[in-house]
Amino acid sequence: MSESSISIFVVEDHTIVREGIVALLGTADDLHVVGESADGRCALEAIPEADPDVVLCDIALPGLNGLEVIRRLKAENSRAAFVVLSMYHDHAYVQTALEAGAVGYVLKGSGVKDVLQAVRAAADGRTFLSPSTRMSASIQPLSDREKEVLTLLAEGHTSREIGETLDISSRTAEHHRARIMRKLKINDIPGLVRYAIRNGLVDQNLK
Numbered sequence: 001m002s003e004s005s006i007s008i009f010v011v012e013d014h015t016i017v018r019e020g021i022v023a024l025l026g027t028a029d030d031l032h033v034v035g036e037s038a039d040g041r042c043a044l045e046a047i048p049e050a051d052p053d054v055v056l057c058d059i060a061l062p063g064l065n066g067l068e069v070i071r072r073l074k075a076e077n078s079r080a081a082f083v084v085l086s087m088y089h090d091h092a093y094v095q096t097a098l099e100a101g102a103v104g105y106v107l108k109g110s111g112v113k114d115v116l117q118a119v120r121a122a123a124d125g126r127t128f129l130s131p132s133t134r135m136s137a138s139i140q141p142l143s144d145r146e147k148e149v150l151t152l153l154a155e156g157h158t159s160r161e162i163g164e165t166l167d168i169s170s171r172t173a174e175h176h177r178a179r180i181m182r183k184l185k186i187n188d189i190p191g192l193v194r195y196a197i198r199n200g201l202v203d204q205n206l207k
Contacts, residue, residue, distance in 0.1 A: 005029070006123040009052040010036040011043040011069065012085060013061050017108070021056065021085075021115070028116060040064025044072060047080065054122045055080045056106075056115075059088070059097070065200035067100040074101035081122035088198070092184040094133045095141050096199045104128040142183060147201060149176040153189065154196035 008025055010033060012018035018036055025031045035050035037043035041063035047055060055073075059066040070082045083104030084097040094105050104118040107130040114130055121128035142150065145166070152162045162173040186192055196202045 006031050007034045007052045009047050009050050009055045011057040013038045040069050052080050054119050055082045058085045068200040070100045083118045083122050106130050146180050150180050151201045154193045154202045
């Protein structure tokens with residue numbers, strides 16, 4: 001193993017997918033895997049100890065959402081660069097991952113070249129997005145207030161209840177909801193709930 005090789009930690013709950021990724025990374029002379037986990041909370045504890053250069057992390061994980069893992073480790077000043085592995089190509093997921101602290105976003109349907117490029121780019125301090133997601137990186141993110149409204153919507157609160165909770169009018173709450181839908185290009189409440197769950201805004205058990 002070269003002293004300059006890139007160390008990687010893989011977080012993926014599906015065993016066959018995780019083993020495939022580890023095997024893939026093992027084919028490159030400049031990469032080596034220093035750890036793996038199938039659970040978000042376990043990863044949160046194991047990654048600091050492994051001290052990898054790059055973390056490849058799925059979004060939907062048992063125990064703790066993958067984006068929350070990234071947020072918490074970034075808050076603890078982890079030196080690792082984070083690359084999200086995802087089956088979702090929607091621009092909203094890409095934007096949320098970047099906001100959480102990821103520098104890369106790779107679709108699970110991507111080829112070997114994309115995965116290797118993403119890891120190397122992340123280790124070099126550069127951003128890499130799967131080709132079909134690149135146009136999504138410049139979308140306008142949700143404001144803090146819009147995230148609050150979205151969380152309450154996903155928890156089942158009405159516009160009136162949201163208004164009372166946030167000390168705004170129900171009409172203003174409805175305006176926020178309409179703006180959230182436009183930004184995320186999601187046209188119904190179930191879609192907003194799924195988005196909120198997958199992006200760590202509400203408990204995964206709601207699904």
